Amino acid sequence: MRTGADKYRRFDRFVICLVVGLICALVLIGASEVTILRNKDKLEAIASTTVTDYAGHPIASLSSPGAGNGQEASLKEMPPLLLQAFVLTEDKRFYSHGGIDPVGIARALLTDLRERKFSEGGSTITQQLARTVFLTNDKSVLRKISEMIIASSLERKFTKNELLAYYLNHLYFGRQQVGVRAAAERYFGIADLRQLELWQIATLAGIPKGPSIYNPVDDYKRSKERRQVVLALMHQHGYISSEQMQAAMAVDYTPPEPKGNLARFPSYADYVMQEAMDRTGLSREELQQGGYTIATGLNAAYQQAAETAFANRANFPPDGKRQEAQGAVVILDQATSEIRAMLGGRHNKPGELNRAVQRRQPGSVFKPIIVYGPALQTGDYSPQSLLADKKQAYGSYAPSNLSGSYAGQVTMTQAVQRSINAPAVWLLSRIGLDYAMRFSARLGIELSPQDANLAIGLGGLRDGVTPLQIAQAYNVFANDGRYNDAHAIRYIQDRSGRVVYAYKPANREAMSAHAAGEMTALLTGVVENGTGRNARLGKPVAGKTGTTQTGFAGAPAQASRDIWFAGYTDRVTAAIWIGFDRTSKNDYMIGNSSIAAGMFAAIMKQMDK
Structure with missing residues (x-):
């Protein structure tokens, strides 16, 4: 026989369980508020960064591996019919519930009991937005x-349409496309x-049910069938007429090829x-x-x-025994x-x-950077100045002419x-190492004390x-002595259009315009009458060749x-380097810098076409 004390104990247990339950609920609610507060920036869709060329044309969309290509769209960019289509297919009672749909939960629970498994229905x-942005897909x-x-917390903080826009910007549409705008552009x-x-x-509204099977690239037939289901649903709810439904169901098309990206230009992209x-x-x-531009x-x-x-293989020397x-x-x-082009390998x-860096x-x-440029800048020397051409030693250093004649x-x-x-070398000894190295630094090449x-x-x-x-x-020689840092980027804007970085040209004088003009005359002579003949284009070209020897014992002199x-x-100004990544007795070049001069001409001729 139950006594009054037993009833009180049961009541006490009930009260304790109720209090514990309320405390747990409050803790979870508080935790959810903290989660949203600390991670509110995650509601901003992961948006791929767009890269544009010098004329402002998009040339690439950059995204993290595994993150997909994302393009954010604002609510005002989303037409009402688009919003209605997604609400119908994903959550018919979206505008009437407070973030949780009891009817949907009951239906899902019955399905779970019937199939004896825990599903995501x-x-x-x-809820889908909360899971995508703040949680994991763990089924627990x-x-x-x-x-x-x-x-529920999100519903208190944002309007329904704001939540819908966030949802559509985070939704996955297959083929690494994140967000409805990225999907529209891809498909x-x-x-x-x-x-x-x-x-x-x-x-588009039909894809989220199965992004890998209902996108039109991976399975066009299923995509069209799914489209018909969505259209029938829109007609059933009075959003479109029967004629509109039939016309839209009948459309056939071929999805466009994906747009090119900087995978075409990996050296430039990396830089x-x-x-x-x-x-x-x-x-x-x-x-x-971050959705930058x-x-x-x-x-x-x-x-x-x-x-x-x-x-073109003909523009390169023969490959070595082990390397190209x-x-x-x-x-x-x-x-x-500005860097107009950059290529880091064949x-x-x-x-x-990227061998360009x-x-x-x-x-x-x-030589023009460390010897002839600074000499002309002093004003004590000109292209007509006489320089000593004789074999002599400078302490322990005794340079020689490759020809062996003086x-x-x-x-x-x-x-x-x-x-x-x-x-x-004679001229460098006259103008002084300190002066020459400071001149080189003004051209953007700072040497170490060990180079003195x-x-x-x-x-x-x-x-x-x-x-x-x-x-x-x-x-600098080409630009009348004015120096600007070589750079690829003009400016960077964030997704709101705010400029977060803009290149500011130095445009400072590194050498006098007169000295730069004299240097151009010298370098024009190299192409017209000297070692750079292979760079001739039938119009003025100034330039200089360069070669370094292998230094291997037993290797040919050339x-x-x-x-x-x-x-x-x-x-334009261009610099070209050709060689092996690791020069060895098996991999070296027989030839001189005329090969690089020829490559310069080949590129310039292609540019003029």
Whole structure:
């Protein structure tokens, strides 16, 4: 027989359970509020970053691996019929419930009991948004409860249409497309959602039920069948007429090919991303997922010209026994120093080493930067000045001419055209290492204290230089002595249009316009009458060749490690390097820098077509 005490104990247990339950509920509600507060920025859709060329045309969409291609759309860009189609297919009672749909939950529960498994049914649009943004896809009761609580919190903080817009921007549509705008552009070539036709809206609304099987690229037949289901549903609820439904059901089409991206230009893409990280302090992931617009100086025609020339085996020396001869080119706009094209290898594949920013020994291509440029800048020397051409030692350093002959004296013009070593070292000893190195720094190439020796007059550097640095330095000669940093990026905007970075040109005088003009005359002579003849184009070209020797015992005297050409026309400046990644007794070049000069001409001719 139950006593009154038993009744009180049962009541006490009930009260305790109720209090514990309320405390747990409050904790979960509080946790959901904290989760939303701390991660509110996650509601902003992961949007791919768009890269544009020098004319403002989109050339790429960058996204993190696995994140997909995302393009955010604002609510005002989404036509009412698009919103209605998704509400009908995903959550018919969306506008009447508070984030949790009891009817949907009851139906899902009956299905679970019948099939004896825990499914994802019954989730409202708001719950799906909560799961996608704040939770995981783990199938557990605790996760489901958290999802419902966060959904209720979201409903209190945002309007229904705001939630719907967030949902459509986070929704996955197959083929790595995240968000309805990215899907519309991929499957129909339409970036403005307001231009979507009824059949296209229905096709998109049908995809989320099974993104891998209902997108029109992977399975067109199923996609069309699913479109018909959505259209019938829209007709049933009075959103479209019977005639509209039949016409939209009958449409057949071929999905467009995916738009090209910077996988075509991996060397340039890699440099753009690295420069963006350096300039903004943002991580690679933040840049790729932040919906930024990166405006660059890329000229796709110039880039294609370089790729075409590099694809021609005849423009390269023979391959070695174990390696393929490689190359790199950088092309700059003269007035701005914007990188118009960059190629880091012969095959230009994603992940390939970008040799345009790898250091190599420059050889004689460095002479104008470290010897003749500073000499002209002093005002004490001119292209007609006589320079000593004789074999002599400077302490323990005793340079020699490759020909083995010495004329006693030559003019600066002759020394540059024929790339004679002895006059260059003699002149460097006269103007002084300190002055020459400071001049080089003004052209963007800062040397280390360990480089303070006369060997730098022949391009003998501790660490070497990159093709990009050489192009930047030569651009000073082409630009009347004015210096600007070589750069790929003009500006970067965030998704709201705010400029987060903009290139500011230095446009400072690195050398006098008179000295730069004299240098151009010297370098024009190299192409017309000297070692750079292979770079001739039938119009004015200024430039300089460079070669470094292998230094291997037993290698032929003419064996080369690096061959260079740096030059400019009236529009652009370019630097070209050709060689092996790892020069060895099995892999070296027989030939001189005329090969690099020929590559310069091949690229420029392609650019003029």
